[in-house]
Amino acid sequence: MTEMVRRRSSELPVTAGGWEPFRLLRDLMRADSIGDPWTALEAPRAWIPDFDVKEAKEAYILKADVPGMRESDLKVSLAGNRLTISGTRDEEEKREGEAYYAAERVHGSFSRTFQLPEGADAERVHAELHDGVLTLFLPKRPDVKTRQIPVKAI
Secondary structure, three states, X not given: OOOOOOOOHHHOOEEOOEEOHHHHHHHXXXXXXXXXXXXXXXXXXXXXXXXXXXXXXXXXXXXXXXXXXXXXXXXXXXXXXXXXXXXXXXXXXXXXXXXXXXXXXOOEEEEEEEEOOOOEOHHXXXXXXXXXXXXXXXXXXXXXXXXXXXXXXX
16 A cells, blocks of 8 residues: 655745746755746855866876856966966946846856876966866976886796
8 A cells, every 4th residue: 555645834945926837846856046047146166277187298288167257367387387267247237227137157256276186297387278278287397207017927
């Protein structure tokens, strides 16, 4: 026999008009702001771009998507073996008479710090910004290249 669980009316999501099944569904599924554009205006989000970090034969390469940012919005600094990338993306100017129904694009300042891997040539680090992608090149020092060591059976 199937057991039926009943809720008291005080536990059901209600509006001024009474029980609202779509609100219950949204709450259960934790709907995103596309389903309910008003939720995008409720809580500010921090913006920190995600970075891809890879090792190539001659260099370590870091990439981050920073759409809408200019060179002047970004700062790359090196202190010892710590590489710091920071920047600011300004909020779009709001004009009189405009009404926002969703404001999902994040803005603000960010800062990410990476420790340089052993063998990176800190003197030759350089950065490029192209089509909204920031790319940092950390060349490897020639004297610290990885070499294969043969294994001998004894």
